[in-house]
Every structure is written in C-alpha cells, then in structure tokens.
Amino acid sequence: MSRKLDLRTGQPVWSAYRAPRPETAALSRDVKADVAIVGIGISAAMIADALTEAGLSVVLVDRRGPLLGSTPATTALVQHEIDQPLSMLARRIGKDRAQRAWRRSRLAVGNLAARIAELGIDCRLAERPSLYLAGNILAPEALRAEGEARNDAGLRSAYLTAGQLKDRFGIDRKAALLSYGNLALDPRRLSAGLLTAAIGRGARLYAPVEATGYESVRDGVAITTRQGPTIRASACVLATGYELADIVPRGGHRIISTYAIATRPQARAIWPEAAFMWEASDPYLYLRATHDGRIVCGGEDEDFSDEATRDALLADKARRIAAKLAKLLPQVDPKPDYSWAGAFGTTPTGLPLIGSVPGKPGFLAVLGYGGNGITFSRIAAEQITAGLTGRVDRDADLFSFDRD
CATH class of the missing domain: 3.30.9.10 (D-Amino Acid Oxidase, subunit A, domain 2)
Structure with missing residues (x-):
C-alpha cells in the first residue's frame, strides 16, 4: 500500500486555465502489460510517453485520477539549476559527480523542450x-x-x-x-499532452484504482488492487509522488x-x-x-x-x-x-531517487524531486526507459537508491 496524503489544499493557479482531461476506464478484470505505472501525474506521463515510444505496452493506474495529485500544485519553473548550488553539491558528493548531475539536468530541460515541440503539445511553452x-x-x-x-x-x-x-x-x-x-509552461496541459500521445500508442489508463499490494513473481510483478483485479507486468514503476508505497525505502x-x-x-x-x-x-x-x-x-x-x-x-x-x-x-x-x-x-543533496527498489525485483520508483520536479521527471523517464530496454544510462549511479 501507499502512504495516503492530502497532497495540496487551496486553489492552484492552473485551475484558471482549461486543460484536456485524458480518458480513463474502470478496472473490471485482470490486465497485463510490459510495464505497469502506479500514478497518473506529470512524472507518470513522461515515463509513459517514453516507454510507449520505445515500443513497450503500458498500463497506468491512480487512486484519484489523471493529474489530480501534486501536478496541479507545481509552479512549473522548469530549471536546469538544481536546488543544491553546484559549488555546495561538489563539496558533498565530489566535483565530478556534481558536475555530471548539473549537466544532466541541463540536458533534460533541452530534451523536454524538444519532445514538446516534436509532439506539438500546446502547453504555453516559453x-x-x-x-x-x-x-x-x-x-x-x-x-x-x-x-x-x-x-x-x-x-x-x-x-x-x-x-x-x-x-x-x-x-x-x-x-x-x-x-x-x-x-515556463502549464503543467496540466503538458501532462495531458504526453498522456494523450501515450494513449495513441496503446497505453491504457484506469482510475480510480488503488494499488494495495506489490509482489515480485517469477515472470515479473503482480499488483493487487482494492477494486479486485490484479495487474501483471514485467516491471512496475512507482510514480506516486509524495505518497510513497510501503516497499519504497524512506531513508x-x-x-x-x-x-x-x-x-x-x-x-x-x-x-x-x-x-x-x-x-x-x-x-x-x-x-x-x-x-x-x-x-x-x-x-x-x-x-x-x-x-x-x-x-x-x-x-x-x-x-x-x-x-x-x-x-x-x-x-x-x-x-x-x-x-x-x-x-x-x-533529499539531503537535492538530487532525486530514481531506480530499482532495493529487495523488490521488478519494481522501480521515482521520488525526492525537490524544486526541480518536472526536470527530474524527464531524467526519470530517460533512465527508466533505458533500463527497461536493455540500454545503459551513464548517470544512473547519481540517482540510484544505493548511491553513497
């Protein structure tokens, strides 16, 4: 299960602007996919777009629905500058690693802009x-x-x-x-555009669906739900934002x-x-x-x-x-x-945690976004897609759960 939080209160500014609402279906029977994603926010949208572009079948579930968690609360300053100043981060993790983290952040911002242009998403990008x-x-x-x-x-x-x-x-x-x-962009419009692109490649969205159990099995993973049906996949990505699943380390x-x-x-x-x-x-x-x-x-x-x-x-x-x-x-x-x-x-370094969940084969998670949530979500999409398609991401060590 995941820790349940009231993720936001008040009225975020993005409610002043219209945004498409991706369609979802009720989960009425067991489903299978190459990858299951728990969460349908901006991180999940980026990951689903990247995975489906790579040819993988994807199922997404969320206990609320698309874009109803933390996504509307972001202020959407998509910066390559990490919360932790480079000079200070270098003293914590070493100059080489700090420079690689900052460069990867800069690359992620550029790659995101290119992807938005490629898909023609109207998210008021500037x-x-x-x-x-x-x-x-x-x-x-x-x-x-x-x-x-x-x-x-x-x-x-x-x-x-x-x-x-x-x-x-x-x-x-x-x-x-x-x-x-x-x-600068509108995060709801961006997320909706990415989800729409993923749906066009076969991604399936189910909500409201609450994941209640996460099990590693011989041929992948099994996710039980409060609604009854089970989701089976080769891998599962936990993109639950600040509502951490119980299997994810909190250290x-x-x-x-x-x-x-x-x-x-x-x-x-x-x-x-x-x-x-x-x-x-x-x-x-x-x-x-x-x-x-x-x-x-x-x-x-x-x-x-x-x-x-x-x-x-x-x-x-x-x-x-x-x-x-x-x-x-x-x-x-x-x-x-x-x-x-x-x-x-x-996190203490300002860097996110991205990668395999220790002790739970087949499960990956993304968390600890700090003030760079959208930028780090792009990095997560790139690294998770690389790992699940047999490629090596040379910066994975910077963000993994077992980093120093």
Whole structure:
C-alpha cells in the first residue's frame, strides 16, 4: 500500500486555465502489460510517453485520477539549476559527480523542450532566463564562486553586480547569476499532452484504482488492487509522488510543506524578459510569470508534512509571500488571486531517487524531486526507459537508491 496524503489544499493557479482531461476506464478484470505505472501525474506521463515510444505496452493506474495529485500544485519553473548550488553539491558528493548531475539536468530541460515541440503539445511553452539572487546562503562573493563553478562545468552563467542587475532587470539586490535556457509552461496541459500521445500508442489508463499490494513473481510483478483485479507486468514503476508505497525505502528522503500564490494578470508590470527569480536564501522566495501576466510566487517551506498544520498556516504564508513579492517588485500588485499549499519531497543533496527498489525485483520508483520536479521527471523517464530496454544510462549511479 501507499502512504495516503492530502497532497495540496487551496486553489492552484492552473485551475484558471482549461486543460484536456485524458480518458480513463474502470478496472473490471485482470490486465497485463510490459510495464505497469502506479500514478497518473506529470512524472507518470513522461515515463509513459517514453516507454510507449520505445515500443513497450503500458498500463497506468491512480487512486484519484489523471493529474489530480501534486501536478496541479507545481509552479512549473522548469530549471536546469538544481536546488543544491553546484559549488555546495561538489563539496558533498565530489566535483565530478556534481558536475555530471548539473549537466544532466541541463540536458533534460533541452530534451523536454524538444519532445514538446516534436509532439506539438500546446502547453504555453516559453524559454526564460533565470536570476539567482544573492542571499543569506550565498552572499555576493560566494555567488561569484558559484558562477565560476558553473562555467567550469560548461554551464554558462553570468555574474551581475548590483548596478547591472538594477539597470537590466530593475531588481534591487546585491548580486545575481544570470542563466539561460529554462522553460515556463502549464503543467496540466503538458501532462495531458504526453498522456494523450501515450494513449495513441496503446497505453491504457484506469482510475480510480488503488494499488494495495506489490509482489515480485517469477515472470515479473503482480499488483493487487482494492477494486479486485490484479495487474501483471514485467516491471512496475512507482510514480506516486509524495505518497510513497510501503516497499519504497524512506531513508534519505523527507516530506515537507510548501506554499505559493498567484496574482491577477498584470502584463504591464512584468519585469524584463519575464526572467525566473530564485533567492539563495533560507527561507527563500521564487517567482515566475504566466503567459497572461500573472505572477506565481512561492516559498516559506516548513519542515513538517502534517496536513492540518500545513493548511492552518496557508493564509499567513500567503500574506508573507505577498509582502516579500511587494518588496522585491514594488511596481506589481502582490495581492493573491490564488493561494495554495502542498507536500514537497526532498533529499539531503537535492538530487532525486530514481531506480530499482532495493529487495523488490521488478519494481522501480521515482521520488525526492525537490524544486526541480518536472526536470527530474524527464531524467526519470530517460533512465527508466533505458533500463527497461536493455540500454545503459551513464548517470544512473547519481540517482540510484544505493548511491553513497
């Protein structure tokens, strides 16, 4: 079984925009496939698209339905910059491994953009630069060193002084790193497009279906369901987001709470290039603009996962975030049109966990997305597809459950 969580509360901004709803069927009898995926969110959508493109038959199940878990709660800043700064990650896992992780993240963002274009998915995709603002974790000199570490890894990043930042972007901070090649998009529309593509290749979606048991058997895996039928497959991918199945190790992974707001549309108040912004601070603030000029802003994380405690703080957290937004961008109307809270999974290094579940042959899992959920989901889709089609992914060791 999986741990059941109230993954989000409030009203995410994506409810303001229409998105297709992939069709599902009731699970009325036993089914078989090459791969079973538990979960039908954005991670599962990417994995299903990749697996069906590789010629594998796929069945997806979800106890809620498509895109009803954490997917609508994401703020969808698709960045290659990992939560853990490269200079700090190198001290934790070594320079070579840290550089490989950052490069793979950069590659994943590019591959995702290419896949969206290839499939012609209308998810309001736009390329955006990003500004990493100096803060209490990385002051200006440390931020300059971070930029040098990125450039040394072949990841172009420009250091902006306070004057340059003010002149170019109108932001009053001591320094920032400027990077290019990140993506703004609508996560529900992206997920629906990927699922539609997978369905066109034969993927089958069943919901609501609750998986209650996971067993390794001689010819693969067997998944029992509360509805009665059994799903048999050669392999099973657990893409349950922050609701971890009981068979998945919890060591090195924790669930915390995060908060976000979105303003009314105010296109004339959007800053130059609609650059993503992220503070090198704790607590941090991050923001982006939507296609119609809303400002999506979040942060104020709390180190607990209790839903009642999380939800009780939503109004206060929304006020705090709005106040920070007003201070950073005095020209905008910071009043929230939408506010929401959600569960948020993270690891000590900021890197996700992707790969085979220890002690459970045939089962794979993806978790610990941090602030790079969509980027890491793309990496998961690539690595899981490689493993299930007999290919070697040279970066699998960076994200596996048995990594150091």
